[in-house]
Amino acid sequence: xxxxxxxxxxxxxxxxxxxxxxxxxxxxxxxxxxxxxxxxxxxxxxxxxxxxxxxxxxxxxxxxxxxxxxxxxxxxxxxxxxxxxxxxxxxxxxxxxxxxxxxxxxxxxxxxxxxxxxxxxxxxxxxxxxxxxxxxxxxxxxxxxxxxxxxxxxxxxxxxxxxxxxxxxxxxxxxxxxxxxxxxxxxxxxxxxxxxxxxxxxxxxxxxxxxxxxxxxxxxxxxxxxxxxxxxxxxxxxxxxxxxxxxxxxxxxxxxxxxxxxxxxxxxxxxxxxxxxxxxxxxxxxxxxxxxxxxxxxxxxxxxxxxxxxxxxxxxxxxxxxxxxxxxxxxxxxxxxxxxxxxxxxxxxxxxxxxxxxxxxxxxxxxxxxxxxxxxxxxxxxxxxxxxxxxxxxxxxxxxxxxxxxxxxxxxxxxxxxxxxxxxxxxxxxxxxxxxxxxxxxxxxxxxxxxxxxxxxxxxxxxxxxxxxxxxxxxxxxxxxxxxxxxxxxxxxxxxxxxxxxxxxxxxxxxxxxxxxxxxxxxxxxxxxxxxxxxxxxxxxxxxxxxxxxxxxxxxxxxxxxxxxxxxxxxxxxxxxxxxxxxxxxxxxxxxxxxxxxxxxxxxxxxxxxxxxxxxxxxxxxxxxxxxxxxxxxxxxxxxxxxxxxxxxxxxxxxxxxxxxxxxxxxxxxxxxxxxxxxxxxxxxxxxxxxxxxxxxxxxxxxxxxxxxxxxxxxxxxxx
Numbered sequence: 069x070x071x072x073x074x075x076x077x078x079x080x081x082x083x084x085x086x087x088x089x090x091x092x093x094x095x096x097x098x099x100x101x102x103x104x105x106x107x108x109x110x111x112x113x114x115x116x117x118x119x120x121x122x123x124x125x126x127x128x129x130x131x132x133x134x135x136x137x138x139x140x141x142x143x144x145x146x147x148x149x150x151x152x153x154x155x156x157x158x159x160x161x162x163x164x165x166x167x168x169x170x171x172x173x174x175x176x177x178x179x180x181x182x183x184x185x186x187x188x189x190x191x192x193x194x195x196x197x198x199x200x201x202x203x204x205x206x207x208x209x210x211x212x213x214x215x216x217x218x219x220x221x222x223x224x225x226x227x228x229x230x231x232x233x234x235x236x237x238x239x240x241x242x243x244x245x246x247x248x249x250x251x252x253x254x255x256x257x258x259x260x261x262x263x264x265x266x267x268x269x270x271x272x273x274x275x276x277x278x279x280x281x282x283x284x285x286x287x288x289x290x291x292x293x294x295x296x297x298x299x300x301x302x303x304x305x306x307x308x309x310x311x312x313x314x315x316x317x318x319x320x321x322x323x324x325x326x327x328x329x330x331x332x333x334x335x336x337x338x339x340x341x342x343x344x345x346x347x348x349x350x351x352x353x354x355x356x357x358x359x360x361x362x363x364x365x366x367x368x369x370x371x372x373x374x375x376x377x378x379x380x381x382x383x384x385x386x387x388x389x390x391x392x393x394x395x396x397x398x399x400x401x402x403x404x405x406x407x408x409x410x411x412x413x414x415x416x417x418x419x420x421x422x423x424x425x426x427x428x429x430x431x432x433x434x435x436x437x438x439x440x441x442x443x444x445x446x447x448x449x450x451x452x453x454x455x456x457x458x459x460x461x462x463x464x465x466x467x468x469x470x471x472x473x474x475x476x477x478x479x480x481x482x483x484x485x486x487x488x489x490x491x492x493x494x495x496x497x498x499x500x501x502x503x504x505x506x507x508x509x510x511x512x513x514x515x516x517x518x519x520x521x522x523x524x525x526x527x528x529x530x531x532x533x534x535x536x537x538x539x540x541x542x543x544x545x546x547x548x549x550x551x552x553x554x555x556x557x558x559x560x561x562x563x564x565x566x567x568x569x570x571x572x573x574x575x576x577x578x579x580x581x582x583x584x585x586x587x588x589x590x591x592x593x594x595x596x597x598x599x600x601x602x603x604x605x606x607x608x609x610x611x612x613x614x615x616x617x618x619x620x621x622x623x624x625x626x627x628x629x630x631x632x633x634x635x636x637x638x639x640x641x642x643x644x645x646x647x648x649x650x651x652x653x654x655x656x657x658x659x660x661x662x663x664x665x666x667x668x669x670x671x672x673x674x675x676x677x678x679x680x681x682x683x684x685x686x687x688x689x690x691x692x693x694x695x696x697x698x699x700x701x702x703x704x705x706x707x708x709x710x711x712x713x714x715x716x717x718x719x720x721x722x723x724x725x726x727x728x729x730x731x732x733x734x735x736x737x738x739x740x741x742x743x744x745x746x747x748x749x750x751x752x753x754x755x756x757x758x759x760x761x762x763x764x765x766x767x768x769x770x771x772x773x774x775x776x777x778x779x780x781x782x783x784x785x786x787x788x
Contacts (some may be wrong), residue, residue: 074211085109087121120148128152132159136168232261232292232337260293262338269300269331271347274316278323278350284314285331285342293335301330301341323349324382326427346427351382354424354431360389362438367414367473367519370438373406374422382426392419392435414443414473414519442474444520449513452527455577458535458617459505465497465578466513474517482512482523497578506533532615536563539610539619544592550600550629550658550712556592557608560619564612572609574618600629600658600712628659630713636720637666637706644698644727644756647691649680651706651717659710666691671701671721698727698756726757735764761786 069076072084073092083095085106093109103114112123119131133148151164160166161173216225220242230236236258240251269285283300300308300315308315321327327349331342356378363371372389389398389407398407412418418440422433447470455463464481476493481500489498503509509531513524538561546554555573563569573593575583583604587593598604607621633655640648653661664682666689669675680689696702703719731753740746747764762785 083111085111119150122150124150130156130159132162132164132166134160135173136160136166230258232258233294233335234258260335260337263288263291263293263295263333263335263340265289266331266333266340266342268342268345269329271329271345273349279318279321281317281321281327281329281347281349282314283308283317283329283347286313288333288340291333291335293337296334296336299332299334299339301332303328321349324351324380324426325349326383348382348427351426351428353429354381354384354426355379357422357424357431357433359434359436360420360422362418362420362436364438364441365408367441367443368412369408369410370412370418370420370440371406371408372420372438374433375405377424377431380424380426382428385425385427388423388425388430390421390423392421412440414440414471415475415517416440442517442519444522445469445473445476445515445517446471446522448515448522449524449527451580452511452513452524453578453580453582454527454529455574455618456529456532456535456616457499457501458537459532459615460503461499461501462503462509462529462531463497463499463578464511467496467580468493469515469522472515472517474519476515476517478514478516480514480516482514484510485512503531505531507531534564534612535615535617536560536569536610536612537617538562539608539617541620541622542606542608545606545622545624547624547627548594550627551598552594552596553598553604553606553624553626554592554594555606555608557619558591560610560617563610563617567612570611572611572616574607574609574621575604577605577607577618577621598626599656600626601660602626628710628712631658631661631708631710631715632656634706634708634715634717636717637704639704639720639722641722641725642690643692644725645692645694645696647696647702647704647722647724649689649691649704651687653687654708654715657708657710659712661708661710663709665707665709665714667705667707669703669719671703676705696724698724698754699758700724729756729759730754 070079070084071077072082072094075092075094077084077094081097083097083104083106085093085095085108087093087109091109095111097104104111105114106112107116107118107123108121110121110123112118116123117126117131120133124131129150130153131148132151148162149164151159155164158165158167160168161171215227218225227236227238234257235255237253237255239253241248242250266288267286269283272282272284274280274282285298285300287295295311297309297311298313299306300317302317307317307319317327325348327347328344329347330344332339333342354377358375358377360372360374363373365371374387376384385401387400387405388396389400391397391409397409400407409418409420416439418438419435420438421435423430425431449466450470451467453465455465457463466479468476479489479491479493479495480487481489481498483500488500491498507530509529511527511529513527514521515524516522540558540561542555542557544554544556548554557571559569568589570589571587571591571593573585573587573595575585575595585593585595595604595606603623603625605621605623607618609616609618611617631654635652635655637649637651642648649666651664662683664680664687665678666680666682667676668679668691669677677695679691679693682689701721701723703721705719706717708715729752733750733752735747735749738746738748749762751759764785
């Protein structure tokens with residue numbers, strides 16, 4: 069870029085031409101191959117001469133812009149004219165017929181006319197006027213602006229908000245009733261200031277050496293004065309002072325280190341620093357990083373500590389603590405090499421991995437395991453359950469706490485705040501006998517781990533006033549199908565014969581999913597609507613007006629039925645002719661699954677083929693049959709069998725992966741001219757995928773077998 073009057077121009081695409089009055093004109097180069105040059109403010113051909121802004125051929129034309137021989141003037145004559153070469157003896161002082169014996173030329177200062185030239189000879193000579201004052205060629209002037217307007221009796225003005233170290237031109241204008249007048253221009257340059265926007269230095273290595281750093285830098289974007297010198301600082305210490313814009317630092321540079329550099333630029337007003345840049349000598353990835361040490365601080369916190377790697381191979385910038393399944397949970401840059409992880413679950417294993425990073429990369433340690441301490445259980449006896457056996461006994465049932473928070477060591481059952489039962493974690497029920505009829509009892513369950521004990525909420529049970537006793541187990545339990553069981557029983561050993569008695573059949577009493585079937589006064593019941601191949605614990609409940617009694621139970625399992633709710637298999641294409649098949653058991657197996665059948669068919673056909681029979685092992689199959697074709701869609705379905713029947717899943721499809729095309733015929737070739745040929749080809753018989761381009765390979769055939777073959781050339785034709 070360069071100045072052209074008040075404009076900035078690109079010198080690679082434009083030319084700036086100047087006239088004698090320092091006026092400027094920009095010319096855009098439309099044809100870069102034509103050689104041109106400036107003639108005042110105009111462009112002329114390179115082989116032409118210049119005559120006051122007009123080009124001419126010096127072989128047949130002369131320019132009348134000089135004085136006769138022996139006459140000295142300070143300027144060329146303006147305006148001038150072009151004269152024929154035959155008039156060269158009189159082509160002086162802007163005239164084609166000046167007689168030096170009769171006339172002379174003089175230089176008269178004044179405002180000249182506009183530069184011009186004409187091919188019409190003038191009859192009289194003209195003296196050239198003087199040019200205006202010379203402008204500052206090194207500056208690119210800006211348009212004049214009004215900075216002050218005020219009363220006639222004020223003769224001072226302070227101009228503010230100027231740029232440092234900038235040359236300004238001022239002139240004063242005065243007005244009266246007859247007009248205005250301007251003073252000559254005065255020039256002044258503002259004082260220097262501290263540089264601004266200093267760019268940081270650029271660093272590089274010198275060859276393969278790791279003890280030398282090369283630094284280069286650029287001037288500030290705003291120097292605000294004459295730059296007196298540059299200073300290079302390394303880690304805050306001066307390493308160079310001078311006027312060059314490059315420096316090779318070869319003092320005290322060591323491998324596997326980092327150095328901070330910045331450049332300081334100074335003028336007479338002061339200095340300014342650039343931002344810092346970090347130069348790194350040869351570094352590598354850290355090696356020998358030991359696994360971190362993990363220590364439990366409690367049931368919800370782990371303390372992680374580590375040491376520096378055995379081979380850091382550079383400056384360790386930071387450490388990362390990674391938690392398995394979570395990612396980076398902490399980035400460490402300074403201070404003690406330790407971190408405490410909080411908010412964890414009690415009695416839970418956690419895995420941590422440490423990475424150490426230099427400028428070249430990061431190295432990782434082996435994972436390290438840690439387990440939080442145990443805590444008191446939470447969610448004890450969240451779903452309390454009981455069965456009233458009679459008016460003096462009750463059975464209580466419980467499950468493991470929702471959050472054990474450790475290894476359960478003991479259960480204690482409290483009745484009215486007194487311990488009535490204590491056992492290990494394997495016991496989950498207790499029959500509390502010896503109670504009083506028609507009494508309200510409050511039960512609590514306590515669960516303990518090594519981390520503490522927790523009590524459940526209070527559970528209130530009211531014993532009946534009176535109830536039948538010595539209720540016996542069913543004497544006849546007959547499985548009549550996969551969904552029904554016939555049950556018959558005898559009357560209780562003790563009951564009030566003067567009151568009516570009704571019976572209920574309890575299935576899986578005390579569990580989280582008990583079933584209740586009323587039988588009325590009958591002593592038998594057909595239980596239907598049951599699940600196939602399911603074990604039920606059956607008990608009889610006898611009820612009279614004042615309460616109910618329950619007898620012991622009998623366990624029975626329903627028979628099998630055909631499977632139900634079989635989901636389609638999961639498919640994945642492992643190759644162009646390989647499909648991996650995986651599946652899950654039916655959601656309702658209704659028995660023991662003895663076999664699985666896998667069928668396959670091409671999409672759009674009904675010709676299914678049995679490709680695999682499963683009898684044991686993992687529920688997976690790899691179909692690598694020779695009949696599978698690349699980039700072809702197939703459907704699979706699954707059939708599950710037990711002793712009573714089968715269930716079929718729906719079809720699910722999969723597309724095999726692509727493979728190389730097959731069956732590509734030789735192209736047809738016809739000469740279309742002396743320098744071209746026309747080729748025509750067809751698609752391959754087995755594309756085995758989506759064809760996205762064709763590649764034409766050709767080679768010139770030599771008839772001389774002694775010559776080396778010519779290079780093979782390839783052309784890629786995109787598919788349309």
